[in-house]
Amino acid sequence: MKNPPVILSTSINSGTTLLGPILEYLLDRQGYYHKRMLPTHRVTPHPNFFRDMEPNEFTFQHYPHATVKPILGNPFYKVLFLIRDPRDIMVSHHKYQCTYTGPDMTDYMKAYRAFLESEGLDHKAAINRLVTRKGFTFEMWGKTWYPVSPSSLAEVITPWVQEAKKGGCRIIRFEDLTSDMFNTVKNITDYIGLPVSMEEVETACYARDVFLREGRKRGEEKEGSFYRSGASRQWEKYLTDEAIAVFNSVMGDVLKDLGYV
Numbered sequence: 001m002k003n004p005p006v007i008l009s010t011s012i013n014s015g016t017t018l019l020g021p022i023l024e025y026l027l028d029r030q031g032y033y034h035k036r037m038l039p040t041h042r043v044t045p046h047p048n049f050f051r052d053m054e055p056n057e058f059t060f061q062h063y064p065h066a067t068v069k070p071i072l073g074n075p076f077y078k079v080l081f082l083i084r085d086p087r088d089i090m091v092s093h094h095k096y097q098c099t100y101t102g103p104d105m106t107d108y109m110k111a112y113r114a115f116l117e118s119e120g121l122d123h124k125a126a127i128n129r130l131v132t133r134k135g136f137t138f139e140m141w142g143k144t145w146y147p148v149s150p151s152s153l154a155e156v157i158t159p160w161v162q163e164a165k166k167g168g169c170r171i172i173r174f175e176d177l178t179s180d181m182f183n184t185v186k187n188i189t190d191y192i193g194l195p196v197s198m199e200e201v202e203t204a205c206y207a208r209d210v211f212l213r214e215g216r217k218r219g220e221e222k223e224g225s226f227y228r229s230g231a232s233r234q235w236e237k238y239l240t241d242e243a244i245a246v247f248n249s250v251m252g253d254v255l256k257d258l259g260y261v
Contacts, residue, residue, distance in 0.1 A: 003030060005053035006192055007079045008060035009068060011157060012148070013092035014084035015174040020060040021208040022185060026201070027058045030194055035059045053077070065159035072168035078192045081160040084174035085260045086153045087235035087247055093148050094127050111140040112147065124238050131243040150250040161257050173258065175232045181205050 008023060010016040024034055035049075035057045045063070050071045053059070071077050084092075097112045115138035116126055129136040130147055137144050146152075164171045170191050176184045182201055189196040239247075247255070255261045 002055035003032070003194065004076060004078045004192065005055060006032070006058045007050065007053075007063070007068060007071075007077060008058075008082060009063040009065075009080070009160070009169075010060065010082040011084060011086075011089060011153070012062060013089045013096065014082050015177055016060065016062065016082065018174075018209060019082055019172065019177060019185075022204050023060070023188070024058065025204040025208050026185075026189060026194070026196055029200070030056075030196070032056045032058045050077070064156065065163065069159075069163075072163055073166070079169040080172055080188065080191075081164070081169050082172045082174065082177075083157060083160070083258060085232065085235065085258075086150065086157065086251055086255070087239060087244075087260075088174075088232060089153060090131055090148065090150070091127055091234045091238055094123065094130060097147075098123075098126070107140060108145070111138050111145065114138070127238045128240050128243045131239065131246050133246075150247050154251050154254060157251075158254055161254055165257075171258070178232065181209065 006023070006027065008020060010020070024032075028034075033056060035053060036059065045067055050068055068079065072079060097109050098116060100109060115136075119135075121129065126136070131150060133149055133151075137146055139145070160169060160171065163169050170188075172184065172188065182198060182205060185205060186196070186198055186201045189201065248261075252261070
């Protein structure tokens, strides 16, 4: 049976390693093939990467809207965009950069941590500097680096929100995925048009979600699991009124459209 190609694009720190493997588990059992980019392409695929996708192919990555745009609105494809409350993205991104200790720790992480140490910043102070853009830059590879900010998140997220309004993609919220996983995933498979039962959805979720498998509650961090707690509304513990005002100024309409305010 020929099923539509499926593209899952995700924002950073929004559950890529949760929803991606769950869908891969389900789609694999429907005869799908996971199409991956060449390593040299990273998150900017070949111009024909999506145009050349065939039925029963699936891909997921932090694909920029501009790279997927040529096929958006084409009924041949099923396109999903996974997003999280941008305020929580900032918190999660910071914690990941400064606490991950795996063998693939990057130079960026090392430079990020060196900056925090040199400035004597704790988590809260660092996160608020990130948001307000007050003196959070560091040197690496002979260049000045500017970490993620509300403005950079807006550039990534806003086009997808506008696309969803036109019917070109389906937005999936991380918060819905973690609070009502089975129904959220079942709605996704229905959108794709797959004959998947709720029992099959539950099996896939238990197979691929470490929290379900280990009986852990969202919010309980564990070493070795990307140091991510999977909790929502963490931003309330960290953001100052000034930082919240920055978000409202830069992303107020997007937060409303996504149902976060």
